[in-house]
Amino acid sequence: MKRTCGRGGATTLFLGVLLLGALVGAAPAQAQSTAAADLPQDPALRSGTLDNGLRYAVIRSAAPKGSVSIRFAVDVGSYEEAESERGLAHFVEHMAFRATTHFEEGRLEHDLAELGVAAGRDHNAFTQMFSTFYQLDLPDGDAARLGLAFRWLRDVADGVVFAPEAVERERGVVLAEKEARNSNDQVAEDAITRFQGPELRSTARAPIGLEAVLRRASAEDLRRFHDRWYRPEHAVVAMAGDLPVEVMEGWIKGAFETWKTAGPLPARASRAAPDPRRGVDALTLPDAGLSDRLDVCRLRPGGPVGALSLADRRAADLQDLWVTILNARLAARADHDPTLLDGQASIYGAARDAAATCLEIAPKGQAWAGALAAAEAEFRRLRQDGPTETELEAALEVRRATLRGGISVVSTETANDLADEILQTLLTRAVFVEPRQLLRAYGVEMENVTPEDVRLAAVRDWAGSGPLIDAQGEAPPARAALIDAWRQAEAAPALAAFQDPPTPTWAYEDFGRGRVGSAARRARISCA
The missing domain is CATH 3.30.830.10 (Metalloenzyme, LuxS/M16 peptidase-like)
Structure with a gap:
């Protein structure tokens, strides 16, 4: 059930093209008119902003009993990539699973499995056009599971290890994913988006990127992209689970309050618009x-x-x-x-x-x-x-x-x-x-x-x-x-004005003489 009231949403830009995040952006919040105030935030939701700029929201949910779900995202995706960076946002996401400050290569999946968290099902990530997000669904909100989850998510923020040899190993995984994407349907959808909006940046920024860029991307290229865009001002955390909201809020603050970055925010990519002069x-x-x-x-x-x-x-x-x-x-x-x-x-x-x-x-x-x-x-x-x-x-x-x-x-x-x-x-x-x-x-x-x-x-x-x-x-x-x-x-000549079809009439207007109630009772008895 959609409970948000705002522009954007997790949907597509054109004709089912699987860009997943094409409708969610990172532009500054629109100035709200007084008319927008008549829709208050759900009082069950607790939200806030840390001093470093990270925004968060938490809500209690007892379904399934004891479980906790955490989402960490940066409102940056493939839209912000320069031409020489096409595919790096997705490549960075892959590297966050390979090795981080607190999890050497191969350790994360092992530790999560021991706590009942399965890769792919409970632990995943997605790079979209305007955002990249990481998900963890925990079967229990105990300290061990939450501690591991937030150690890794904080590593995603500023502790991803871009070792050259690890980048080489992950490069093959990313290229294989790109190859698997090249179905007939996907190739057709890509052609349609280019046809519809050749002047638009979004039609040339599919998150999977360009093969040439993916083959030559270095560990330093990935590190620079991560350091430029993974900042608390760009980050959000959502959490829902069978815990008091104060407890969930405390975990978020404990993990992310010390996250600091230096320097001014990077400039966002410019936004074009469809050519209004283009006809049929x-x-x-x-x-x-x-x-x-x-x-x-x-x-x-x-x-x-x-x-x-x-x-x-x-x-x-x-x-x-x-x-x-x-x-x-x-x-x-x-x-x-x-x-x-x-x-x-x-x-x-x-x-x-x-x-x-x-x-x-x-x-x-x-x-x-x-x-x-x-x-x-x-x-x-x-x-x-x-x-x-x-x-x-x-x-x-x-x-x-x-x-x-x-x-x-x-x-x-x-x-x-x-x-x-x-x-x-x-x-x-x-x-x-x-x-x-x-x-x-x-x-x-x-x-x-x-x-x-x-x-x-x-x-x-x-x-x-x-x-x-x-x-x-x-x-x-x-x-x-x-x-x-x-x-x-x-x-062609216009159709005549639409006419409502006739309202169906009930065929049994007259049941004749008799007592319907008694007949119904006899019918139930005879079927017993």
């Missing part, structure tokens, strides 16, 4: 190993990270409404349209340099142009006429039901899930909100919402550079054919 364009990716798919996207500048004002939250809620409504229409159309197998709208944003609104379409057979036209027509109809009152109320109820579900599962949220969510809250400088407050806020944000509000939101979100079309599969149309198909679809 297309990319075709023929490959028998790819499933047939069409994507049509428009890109616009991304927004800053930070807590959202009431106006920002309302805009996001309206976005959610029109996407829900359009996807319901596309699903219904796919049931009878001979060209459309499936279709949906998605929003990918807001990252540092771009957000995207996309139509994702699967054609039936080779009916590429027909599927494209069907999805375009439905979206255009929504932007022209808006939803019906019935559609709007149904979409509102979908969101309300999700929020009510979040309230019902609070007592069962596990420590590892809470730690993950708190970590993203810290990285995005968002607000960790108690679910009842989220439901209350939704009522405020959506008060007096109208179909016209939703229509205008769809118009607003279908703006920016493009449309940018990509088609992949065994035999997709050529670039020129895709562009021509889109232009023909746009020029």
Whole structure:
């Protein structure tokens, strides 16, 4: 259950490209308007900032009983790499597992295993575009396990050993990981991101990096990258577990209060934006190993990270409404349209340099142009006429039901899930909100919402550079054919205004004479 209220999140930038952290950034917190103050932090969460700048948050969770989950992160990832450093953020993460000040090579995994902490399952790390984070899930919050966990995490901060011979051994592991990543799907996704945003830094900063850089990176290169970016001002710690919050806070302070670094903060990489002058364009990716798919996207500048004002939250809620409504229409159309197998709208944003609104379409057979036209027509109809009152109320109820579900599962949220969510809250400088407050806020944000509000939101979100079309599969149309198909679809006559389907009627309005209660009782007796 998402309990944060802010820009960013652990999701993707474009069309499912596995950049994991592409939506969480390290920009300074956005100035909050007074309207943002109506969403208070969950009182169960204790948060603070150490004198050195490290930010932390802890919460008590008794599920599973006795367990503790810890997350340490720096809000730095592959986005900050210079061209000659592409892949170093991920390489540094690998080296933190090989040897540190308190754990000689091979010792960490052995010591953790003796305490019931399994590598990969309970102990892992991930390098993303805007952050790098390390996770430990402990089966018990006793002093031995916590002591080992925080010794290692502090070593990650300023005690990673970059011995040349260890770097050579780890280089092969990193290169093997890069090779394993080169599936047909991943190669296609990389091509799509470059096509969509050739001017954007994010499209050329996949965390796995460049083979040439990885092969020549020295121990000193890695040390310099680590020392430049691993600083308490960039670091956050999230902790959830079956311990008093005061105890968890004490462990964090004891491990990290003495962490000091010298010199000014390094400059962050500049942020570009999509070229607003770019019009319709297309990319075709023929490959028998790819499933047939069409994507049509428009890109616009991304927004800053930070807590959202009431106006920002309302805009996001309206976005959610029109996407829900359009996807319901596309699903219904796919049931009878001979060209459309499936279709949906998605929003990918807001990252540092771009957000995207996309139509994702699967054609039936080779009916590429027909599927494209069907999805375009439905979206255009929504932007022209808006939803019906019935559609709007149904979409509102979908969101309300999700929020009510979040309230019902609070007592069962596990420590590892809470730690993950708190970590993203810290990285995005968002607000960790108690679910009842989220439901209350939704009522405020959506008060007096109208179909016209939703229509205008769809118009607003279908703006920016493009449309940018990509088609992949065994035999997709050529670039020129895709562009021509889109232009023909746009020029086609508009669909008539959407009409709600008839409300199903209950078939059993008259049960005739008799006593239903007695019949029901007899039926139960006869089945005994």
